[in-house]
Amino acid sequence: MSHEPNIEDSFIDQIETIILENLCNEQFGVSELAETMNMSRSNLLRKIKKTTALSASQFIRQVRLKKSMQMLQETQLTVSEISYQVGFGSISYFIKCFREYYGHPPGEVGKGTLVEEKEPVQTHYFKRHQRQIIATSTLFLVLVISFFIFSKKETTKAVEIEKSIAVLPFKNESNNSSNLYFVNGLMESALNNLQKIEDLRVISRTSVEKYRHTNKSIPEIAEELDVNYLVEGSGQRVGDRVLLNIQLIDASTDTPIWVKQYNQKVVDVFDLQNEVAKKIADAIKAKVTAFEMEQIDKKPTENLLAYDYYLQALDPYNTRTMEGLEEAISLFEKAVEEDSQFALAYAYIAFSYYYIDLFQKQKQYTELINNNADKALLYNAKSAESLIAKAVYYMHIKEYRLALPHLEKALEYNPNSSAVVNMLSSLYANYIPNTAKYLTYALKGIQLDIAANDSITKSYIYLNLSNALIQNGFTEEASKYIDESLNYSPNNYFAPYVKAYILYARHRDIEQTKKALMLELQKDTTRLDILQEVAKLHYYQEDYDTAFLYYEKFVEARIESDLDIYPHEDIKIGLVYEKMGLDEKASEFFTSYADFCENDESIYKSVSVAALYAHEGKIDEAIEQLKVFATKSNYQYWLLLFMKMDPVFKPLKNHPEFNNVMQKIDERFWENHSQLKNTLEDQGLIK
The missing domain is CATH 1.25.40.10 (Tetratricopeptide repeat domain)
Structure with a gap:
């Protein structure tokens, strides 16, 4: 019998070694593993899934947890110390994952009853002799059917290609330019029908419009749009007939895989449009549900x-x-x-x-x-x-x-509606705050609007994505996309503002942040957003004199323009005015802030009320509100960065529960961050 190493075992051993080498790096995830392995992310995901029946992020977490068990058994390190050494930024999240995997918390290891590592239900590979038993036995077929499918079909099943597609603008073959609207309508209808199929990723109309008069090749267009298939069409309306030529092209080989010429009466135009969508979906083996078919067939x-x-x-x-x-x-x-x-x-x-x-x-x-x-x-x-x-x-x-x-x-x-995805992203960013949903829809949006028509639009798409990333604590990724935003449009109005705070998240250098914002303010002294940010940074440093200079300009401009903006900042402004001896004016800001708190329906209400109570000397009530906030999810990273230095919370710092509740807020954020990262990786939204 051969004793040559099993290829799958060798692959798993290799990636385990790499993960262990980067164990303490919390940011080492699927993308970093793929880069180290010199593999595409999609190939890595597919191979890990096939070999282990786990997602890549689950496998990485499994390696971390196994190492943590070994360290608990063999060292005298605390649970907290081991948590960080195996790459968990949050102790509570580490304990949660450990309990789910082993059936007991890490603190019970070494107490005499639960010292042995528990073999999980899903293991990343079977031992060689177990594989041989499975291969020769039918008695246990039902028990090992999933393994059997993965191992036996490997040699015959082709690698599944992502069903991503773009419908290029159709060409008008008529000399009559007034016919163009009809041809454009055929293209839009084909696009709309394909967008109804969830198994497809369909690029938006705005992203393909730029290729209406392009000389670029099919592979070049496909690479820019990040799709595997392209649809080309040309047609015209002649009297009561529709002439349409259409082809589906495999971008990797630049060869048509489905071609059709239609010559039908206009009265049959809906049947034609519906057939095109069905034929394309069938050609690339997209799953079309009965409901989706009903939607496509509906005239x-x-x-x-x-x-x-x-x-x-x-x-x-x-x-x-x-x-x-x-x-x-x-x-x-x-x-x-x-x-x-x-x-x-x-x-x-x-x-x-x-x-x-x-x-x-x-x-x-x-x-x-x-x-x-x-x-x-x-x-x-x-x-x-x-x-x-x-x-x-x-x-x-x-x-x-x-x-x-x-x-x-x-x-x-x-x-595949980019309009809906972008609206949801905006709502969760600005009006119904939820940082996780904001980021999820921002990432989906960029997949659908991957090649907007102009550099300015692209710049703002990347700005939005960067902002969503930093709000969820993805600092490095946010830095990458904010640079992309500025590369596309150096004059982007908001990108330097966001970049200044991304740099603060990376380096915690408040002086650097102030300088960056001051440069933007010098370009346009009417920018109230920058004006109040500069004031706020001085406020955080308890430089109340300078903060007052900027807040005073901000308040005057807000009144002059009759603007109801930044009401949540009024407590900071009130505190600065109070420090300057302007008690009557300060009282107006505190009253305004109290009204804001009463009407606030966002997840931030409890922390806003805590600030109000802290200023009013209601210390215990303020702590209780912070405890409420510690149960919330998907709040902005800025809270972690600036809350502890906010002077309004100084009266709470001597309270015996303050540090504990602040730690819970911190841990809750990073637990949400880790869960979101795993989800986005599993969905293929983070590459």
């Missing part, structure tokens, strides 16, 4: 003239200019005149009015947005567009929590 309207008006409206609508939107509304309204139950047209009327009103101080079209959204839902409640229309109405009237369920349901109907 938007039976009235072809109404549909023609709708297609004509899309081009001006996509300009997002005032003139374009007004032209689009006129055409969408003609569509609903022809078909009074045309839900899709009603939804786009609502969108158009929403965009017209978006930056207007005095809103004019609130009722029109609502009425058209309601009609869209009335005639098709299972349409992503109908749900988005109602969501934008709620966003328009600032009822953000009411928008959430509509957007989340819309994402079920259209899992």
Whole structure:
């Protein structure tokens, strides 16, 4: 019998060695392991999954936990010391993982009853003689079926390629330029149908539009868009017939894997669009559920003239200019005149009015947005567009929590909707704070909007992602993307501001941060966001004289412009004014802050109230509020960085429970951070 090393065992041994070499580095995860192994992340994930039946992040955690057990048995180190030495930033999270894996907490190791390492249910490889028994025995087939499938199919099953696809702008083959809207409509319909399939990752229309007149090759486009398949099409409308040439291309080989020429009557255009989506999904073996098939088969309207008006409206609508939107509304309204139950047209009327009103101080079209959204839902409640229309109405009237369920349901109907993903990212960033969801949707958004049309848009996409990363404590990743943002647009208005704080998170150098922000303030002295940040940094250093100079300018500008901004900062401003002997004015800020706390519905309410109680001398009540906050999840990293140095909390520092509750807040954050990192790695959102 051969005693040559098993290839899978050798692979596992190799990655275990690498993990152990980087054991104390909490940031050493799947991406770092893949880089060290000189493998792509996807190949590493696939191979670990095949060999161990674990995700890569689970396997890394397993190696850390096994080493922790060995250290508990063989050394005199404390649980806390071992936790950090095996790469867990949070002791509580380490204890939780240890208990889940071994069935008992680490503190019980060595007490006489639980000293032996417990073999987990899932092991990363079987011993060689066990493999041989499995290979020759059918008696235990049921028990080892999962192992049997993985080991036996390896030689015959091809490596599964990610089902990522981009639909390039279709070409108008007619000499009549007025025919272009119809060809564009065919392209948009093909895109929309594919977006309804959750098993696909479909790049947004805005990302592919830049390739309408490109000379780039298929492999170049695919690399830029990070997709494995591209759809090309050309067509025209001739009288009552549609002529369409379409092909699905495997980007890795630049060869078509499905080609079709259509010559059908216009009355059959919906059947044509639906068949294209089904044929493409079938060609790349995408799973299409019965509900997704039902959504694809559903005709938007039976009235072809109404549909023609709708297609004509899309081009001006996509300009997002005032003139374009007004032209689009006129055409969408003609569509609903022809078909009074045309839900899709009603939804786009609502969108158009929403965009017209978006930056207007005095809103004019609130009722029109609502009425058209309601009609869209009335005639098709299972349409992503109908749900988005109602969501934008709620966003328009600032009822953000009411928008959430509509957007989340819309994402079920259209899992590849970059519009929905970006709206959710914005809501969780700004209006319903949840740092984990903010980052998750920001990462999904960048996958769908991977190649925005211009460098400025790209810069802001990377800025948003960087901001989401730093809020969750992913400092190195945030630093990478903020640099990308500035590379695309050095004049990005907000990127230097975010970069200054990312650098603070890395180096904890408050003087460096102040200098960086002052440079931005010198470029534009009217920037109230920077003005209050500079004031706040001086406040943290208890340099109240200088803080007052900047806060005073900020307050004057806020009053002059009648702006209701940064109400959560009023307690800091009040404290500075109090230190300057301006008690009456300070009292106004404290009253304003108390009103803010009363109306605050965010996860930060308890910590805000704690600050108020601390200032009022209600020490025990303040500590109780901090205890409440210590149970919350997904709060911003900035709290950890600045809370302990905030002068408003100084009266609490002598309380016997203060340090303990602050440690719990810290541990809770890093526990959330570790869990989020594992989830994002498993979903393939962090590379």
